[in-house]
Amino acid sequence: MKNILFYFILVLSLFSCKNNTSVVLQEEPINLYPNKELIKKKYYKYSLHNPFSTDDTLYTPIEPSKNNPKMARTLIKAVDPYDLQYFNRYIRDKMNGQYSDYVFKNDTIRYRFYTKHYKTNDLKKINSKEKIEDNFKNQSIKYKFLRFNEDKNLIYLLKKEGQSSPSFCVIDSHDNILEIHITYNVKDTIYHFPSKSLNPFRGMDIEN
Numbered sequence: 651m652k653n654i655l656f657y658f659i660l661v662l663s664l665f666s667c668k669n670n671t672s673v674v675l676q677e678e679p680i681n682l683y684p685n686k687e688l689i690k691k692k693y694y695k696y697s698l699h700n701p702f703s704t705d706d707t708l709y710t711p712i713e714p715s716k717n718n719p720k721m722a723r724t725l726i727k728a729v730d731p732y733d734l735q736y737f738n739r740y741i742r743d744k745m746n747g748q749y750s751d752y753v754f755k756n757d758t759i760r761y762r763f764y765t766k767h768y769k770t771n772d773l774k775k776i777n778s779k780e781k782i783e784d785n786f787k788n789q790s791i792k793y794k795f796l797r798f799n800e801d802k803n804l805i806y807l808l809k810k811e812g813q814s815s816p817s818f819c820v821i822d823s824h825d826n827i828l829e830i831h832i833t834y835n836v837k838d839t840i841y842h843f844p845s846k847s848l849n850p851f852r853g854m855d856i857e858n
Contacts, residue, residue, distance in 0.1 A: 674711050674745050679764055679776055679830055680785055682810045682817060686759060689752055696722050696850035698753065703841055706760065708850050710751040712740070715857060724853030731848070736856050738827075742767045753843050761833050761843035768826040777823050779804060807836065820844075 675692060677684070693709035697720070700706050708722075715721045725737040741749045747767035753760045768774055776782050779795075782804060786793045792809040799805055799820070807816040818836040822829040831844050 674748055674750060677750060677764070678785075678789070679766065679828065680782075680789065680791070680808075680819070680832070681762065681764070682789070682791060682808060682813075682832070682834075684752065684759055684762065686754075686757065689759075690754075693751070694722065696720070698846050698849050700841070700846050700849070703755065705755050706841075706846070707754050708751055708847055709754060710850070711745065711749070712751075712851070715853065717853070717855075717857075721853065722850040724855060724857045725851045726848055726853075727856060728852045728854055731852055734848075736858070737848075737851060738765075738767070740858075741765060751847060753847050759834055760838050760841075761831070761847060763844065763847060764828075764830045764832075766828045768828070770826070772826075774823075774828070776821070776828055782806075782821055808832070 673692060675685075675688065689709050693711055694713060696708045696710070696714075698706040698708055710722060712722050712725070715723050717724070723740075725740050727733060727736075741747060747769070748765070750762065750764045752762050776785060783793065783795075786806075786808070790811075794807040794816075796805045796807060801822065802824075803820050803822040806819045806821070808819050809816045815835045815837060818833040818839050820831040833839050833843055
């Protein structure tokens with residue numbers, strides 16, 4: 651009887667773990683070593699609907715739209731595709747202020763977006779160029795600072811051991827929001843993943 655009960659509990663726990671897809675993975679803000687298997691297991695998958703790279707898919711913890719299960723929940727109005735107020739509000743209210751998503755092509759990770767919305771009294775780990783570069787050093791990441799862009803974001807080339815082409819990293823730390831965009835192969839910046847990765851969230855009516 652005890653063996654049967656133990657087996658039942660084990661199966662139930664494994665089933666729950668496999669279907670726990672709405673949980674944001676707890677990772678370092680800057681991550682050059684993402685766990686592909688865990689991402690695919692925990693996150694929802696959507697097409698980017700990118701005619702120039704049809705195999706690209708987005709993995710995100712945000713659940714499907716009630717109106718179109720092939721798309722993510724609509725958090726960006728199609729008529730105003732760069733207004734992220736509802737997207738950011740959802741992250742603050744439903745995900746405790748922390749979020750990450752990934753663009754895959756088949757089994758290769760091409761892009762990662764990470765954001766953290768800090769509360770007033772939260773300690774910000776990355777809020778200056780010095781702290782950013784300390785983070786690189788702590789993770790044994792080779793880096794080259796390129797420039798500040800027109801929005802005062804910091805732009806770096808990053809490289810991990812065994813990596814043939816460097817990664818392109820843009821870091822935006824303003825007010826109480828941290829945003830980090832990593833294109834894992836600098837050559838892939840031509841695909842504009844920071845914008846294209848938002849396609850699955852765009853639609854006519856916001857789903858709060």
